[in-house]
Amino acid sequence: MTFARSLLASAAALALSAGAALANPAIIFDLGGKFDKSFNESAFNGAKKWAEETGESFSEIEMQSEAQREQALRRLAEDGANPIVMTGFAFATVLGEVAPDYPDTKFVIIDGVVDAPNVRSVVFKEHEGSFLVGMMAGMASESGTVSFVGGMDIPLIRKFACGYAQGVKAANADATIIQNMTGTTPSAWNDPVKGSELTKAQISQGSDVVYAAAGGTGVGVLQTAADEGIYSIGVDSNQNHLHPGSVLTSMLKRVDVAVYDSFSAGADGIEPGIVALGLAEGGVDYAMDENNADLVTDEMTAAVDEAKQKIIDGEIEVHNYETDSSCPAM
Amino acid sequence: MDFLTIIQVLDGTIRLAIPLLLACLAGLFSERAGIFDIGLEGKMLMAAFFSAAVAFYSGSAWVGLLAGIASSMVLSAIHGVASITFRGNQLISGVAINFLAAGLTVLIAQDWFNQGGRTEPLTGAARFNSIDLPGALTRIRDMADAGPLMQIYSELISGHPILTYIGFLFVPLTWWILFRTRFGLRLRAVGESPEAVDTAGVSVVGLRFAAVAICGMLCGIAGAYLSTAIQAGFTKDMTANRGYIALAALIFAKWRPWYALYACLLFGLFFAIDNRFQNITILGLQLPVQFMQSLPYILTVVILAGFVGKAIPPRAGGEPYVKER
Numbered sequence: 001m002t003f004a005r006s007l008l009a010s011a012a013a014l015a016l017s018a019g020a021a022l023a024n025p026a027i028i029f030d031l032g033g034k035f036d037k038s039f040n041e042s043a044f045n046g047a048k049k050w051a052e053e054t055g056e057s058f059s060e061i062e063m064q065s066e067a068q069r070e071q072a073l074r075r076l077a078e079d080g081a082n083p084i085v086m087t088g089f090a091f092a093t094v095l096g097e098v099a100p101d102y103p104d105t106k107f108v109i110i111d112g113v114v115d116a117p118n119v120r121s122v123v124f125k126e127h128e129g130s131f132l133v134g135m136m137a138g139m140a141s142e143s144g145t146v147s148f149v150g151g152m153d154i155p156l157i158r159k160f161a162c163g164y165a166q167g168v169k170a171a172n173a174d175a176t177i178i179q180n181m182t183g184t185t186p187s188a189w190n191d192p193v194k195g196s197e198l199t200k201a202q203i204s205q206g207s208d209v210v211y212a213a214a215g216g217t218g219v220g221v222l223q224t225a226a227d228e229g230i231y232s233i234g235v236d237s238n239q240n241h242l243h244p245g246s247v248l249t250s251m252l253k254r255v256d257v258a259v260y261d262s263f264s265a266g267a268d269g270i271e272p273g274i275v276a277l278g279l280a281e282g283g284v285d286y287a288m289d290e291n292n293a294d295l296v297t298d299e300m301t302a303a304v305d306e307a308k309q310k311i312i313d314g315e316i317e318v319h320n321y322e323t324d325s326s327c328p329a330m
Numbered sequence: 331m332d333f334l335t336i337i338q339v340l341d342g343t344i345r346l347a348i349p350l351l352l353a354c355l356a357g358l359f360s361e362r363a364g365i366f367d368i369g370l371e372g373k374m375l376m377a378a379f380f381s382a383a384v385a386f387y388s389g390s391a392w393v394g395l396l397a398g399i400a401s402s403m404v405l406s407a408i409h410g411v412a413s414i415t416f417r418g419n420q421l422i423s424g425v426a427i428n429f430l431a432a433g434l435t436v437l438i439a440q441d442w443f444n445q446g447g448r449t450e451p452l453t454g455a456a457r458f459n460s461i462d463l464p465g466a467l468t469r470i471r472d473m474a475d476a477g478p479l480m481q482i483y484s485e486l487i488s489g490h491p492i493l494t495y496i497g498f499l500f501v502p503l504t505w506w507i508l509f510r511t512r513f514g515l516r517l518r519a520v521g522e523s524p525e526a527v528d529t530a531g532v533s534v535v536g537l538r539f540a541a542v543a544i545c546g547m548l549c550g551i552a553g554a555y556l557s558t559a560i561q562a563g564f565t566k567d568m569t570a571n572r573g574y575i576a577l578a579a580l581i582f583a584k585w586r587p588w589y590a591l592y593a594c595l596l597f598g599l600f601f602a603i604d605n606r607f608q609n610i611t612i613l614g615l616q617l618p619v620q621f622m623q624s625l626p627y628i629l630t631v632v633i634l635a636g637f638v639g640k641a642i643p644p645r646a647g648g649e650p651y652v653k654e655r
Binding site for chain 2: 035180181190193196201204216242
């Protein structure tokens with residue numbers, strides 16, 4: 001009887017541990033949606049690549065409203081998903097509360113920082129990548145006025161704007177930079193009509209290169225730039241193909257690499273702590289492909305590559321807005 | 331502020347006012363006939379999706395427009411059956427339509443396009459492109475050097491998609507139908523005193539269904555304008571509460587077509603100003619962008635409370651008609 005019971009117990013324990021080892025990774029996409037052609041889509045591509053290479057599957061949840069964050073996290077953790085990757089700064093608070101309840105589950109938060117023993121925080125040095133596309137904007141602009149459309153008005157987006165402004169000034173010290181934010185609520189990530197209007201207003205103020213860091217709103221920005229015959233710069237994913245001949249380049253944020261690496265490392269391989277991926281780590285970059293080959297001159301590529309090397313070597317220090325909430329170049 | 335800036339803000343005003351105007355006139359027909367309709371938002375959204383989706387598959391914006399109108403009229407029919415035939419609560423029916431449209435559009439879009447609730451971007455004839463009147467300058471950058479009359483002509487009068495001009499035409503048309511035709515007289519009467527219309531031997535139900543159908547058609551055009559004229563494709567929830575703002579404009583306009591035009595232009599102007607001047611410095615004090623973004627709503631409250639006076643809705647509005655009690 002006792003023997004049978006302990007046998008059963010060990011079998012159950014074995015089954016449980018086997019279940020844990022077989023646990024699939026999971027990913028939660030932030031508001032803006034999986035197919036925003038930008039941030040979340042990049043994350044999805046990383047997850048998809050992992051699934052195709054390993055033949056395994058992963059769970060996913062797409063946020064529909066603010067209220068779902070904690071619920072989604074807990075549900076995946078209860079189901080035994082491990083590791084759980086989430087995209088978006090907005091998860092930071094919720095994850096800080098949820099993570100201690102599931103000490104055996106590894107969490108990866110992209111774009112946010114949570115200090116817990118089972119959380120890996122991945123942040124990007126967006127200011128470095130934005131600096132490079134800013135330089136290209138400064139060189140490509142004929143009017144000497146360039147602009148920026150941000151999504152929700154948060155420090156992260158101002159960090160993009162600030163790096164961009166510094167790059168523009170590095171290429172053309174006299175340039176004017178117009179900066180607009182779409183809104184102050186999460187719906188600002190999903191308002192292409194307003195993105196269009198902001199872009200039109202910027203063009204009428206003389207802008208001929210517009211950089212959109214606005215999630216789904218950016219679709220409207222790029223569309224209007226193409227309609228009005230000015231250059232635009234995409235963000236996060238490579239958006240050069242959306243309007244060939246109009247999208248000058250894209251500021252790549254390799255969210256896909258971060259997700260892919262997390263999934264590949266698995267629950268046991270993920271090291272807690274904060275990692276900041278910049279130019280040196282290949283975490284950010286600018287996009288070149290056949291769609292923008294004719295728009296970018298050799299002179300521009302040379303200058304940008306030189307600056308890139310200098311940033312990696314530490315010769316150029318790009319100011320990070322988040323360190324002191326101010327931007328010297330704006 | 332130079333002259334061209336003013337013209338550009340007015341141009342933005344027109345772009346932002348047209349969907350409000352069409353939705354507002356839609357609500358006007360419906361409410362004048364005694365059917366309250368807070369489902370304008372849902373109908374616009376549904377039409378925005380179907381016009382973009384069908385325009386993408388057919389390659390013609392006009393076919394897309396028809397599909398958008400049809401889908402919006404289907405929702406109108408549901409509202410009509412619920413609130414006219416079955417005498418249900420009109421507000422509840424309208425809310426249901428809004429929920430239905432918000433969910434259904436994303437669901438169908440995901441099934442058809444697999445893009446997370448958006449359609450493929452539209453190009454070429456699948457979109458209502460801007461009509462450039464003869465001799466007009468097309469690029470904003472070229473206009474800076476032109477004379478004031480040329481600027482007005484190129485920026486304000488030319489360069490809008492055809493739906494913009496159609497939208498403006500609906501204002502005199504609505505006025506003429508409501509105040510100069512027998513149908514219009516009966517339609518207004520059915521919203522004020524349906525029993526009188528019934529006594530005169532005219533069908534209350536028929537008139538109300540006609541009004542709801544016209545409402546669906548106008549919402550359909552408004553939705554198509556959003557997704558195939560000023561944008562090139564549908565994205566989820568792209569109406570962004572414009573249906574509710576149109577309802578506010580309708581009350582503001584006291585249920586009259588010409589006032590509706592002015593009210594919608596005023597709302598459009600507020601939004602255009604908010605887009606253009608996000609950071610204004612007045613007397614050395616920089617106004618925060620949050621203030622500018624809430625300005626349209628603040629001004630709405632101020633104007634509604636202070637200037638409009640008493641807005642009296644149609645007397646039989648919201649009441650299902652029962653022949654005998």
